[in-house]
Amino acid sequence: MKRIVILISGRGSNMQALLDANLPCQVAAVISNRADAQGLEIAGRKGIETAVISHKDFADRAAFDSALAAIIDRFAPDLVVLAGFMRILTAGFVERYRGKLINIHPSLLPAYPGIDTHQRAIQDGIKIHGCTVHFVTPDLDHGPIIIQAAVPVLRDDTPQSLSARVLCEEHRIYPQAVRWLCRNQVWLDEIGRVASDRLEQPGAALISPGLE
Numbered sequence: 001m002k003r004i005v006i007l008i009s010g011r012g013s014n015m016q017a018l019l020d021a022n023l024p025c026q027v028a029a030v031i032s033n034r035a036d037a038q039g040l041e042i043a044g045r046k047g048i049e050t051a052v053i054s055h056k057d058f059a060d061r062a063a064f065d066s067a068l069a070a071i072i073d074r075f076a077p078d079l080v081v082l083a084g085f086m087r088i089l090t091a092g093f094v095e096r097y098r099g100k101l102i103n104i105h106p107s108l109l110p111a112y113p114g115i116d117t118h119q120r121a122i123q124d125g126i127k128i129h130g131c132t133v134h135f136v137t138p139d140l141d142h143g144p145i146i147i148q149a150a151v152p153v154l155r156d157d158t159p160q161s162l163s164a165r166v167l168c169e170e171h172r173i174y175p176q177a178v179r180w181l182c183r184n185q186v187w188l189d190e191i192g193r194v195a196s197d198r199l200e201q202p203g204a205a206l207i208s209p210g211l212e
């Protein structure tokens, strides 16, 4: 069975969705860069090994990333899953885990990389927003896409209400992506594209606002 390590920085709701999804893998550890991450407690309660490594204890990104990699490698994971891990990673770290490092981002990439995605989406007046699971590359929030979910942006949405709608879909697509990867039904090919041999249902069209 494949082994995964999950990296978090805070609440850990995506991590929890992964832990609750009965995935065909062993969650070897949950690692946080913040000691106060709520997700650590959730993982601990489920009997999963946890570790904390604070970026504040290191002089620069490269030093933090190599210490982080040393901890990750102790668990010999097949997959490293970023679940709300709010650190920018160095190219060296990303290359080390090529094809094994995935992230979830709260927008339909390549739209809205970075932070405050829901607020920016509302400000721009877009009608369809969503979330993306992708392989991580050195280019922040721009890696090859594995799966996306779209949601409507409603007339009276606030960043909070939109974020809640997107988060529900994050909790559905992240376990699906990890399941595909654990079953070798999705992988990153030699030229950096997502290849697949998976059995998905066709998705439906989303029109927003709806037709009369």
Ligand code: GAR
Residues within 6 Å of the ligand: 008, 009, 010, 011, 012, 013, 014, 015, 039, 083, 084, 085, 086, 104, 105, 106, 114, 115, 167, 170
């Ligand atoms: C999630 O919405 C995730 O997509 C986002 O942080 C939140 C973490 O919530 N990640 C990023 O913005 C990464 N660029 P969680 O800790 O409850 O899973």
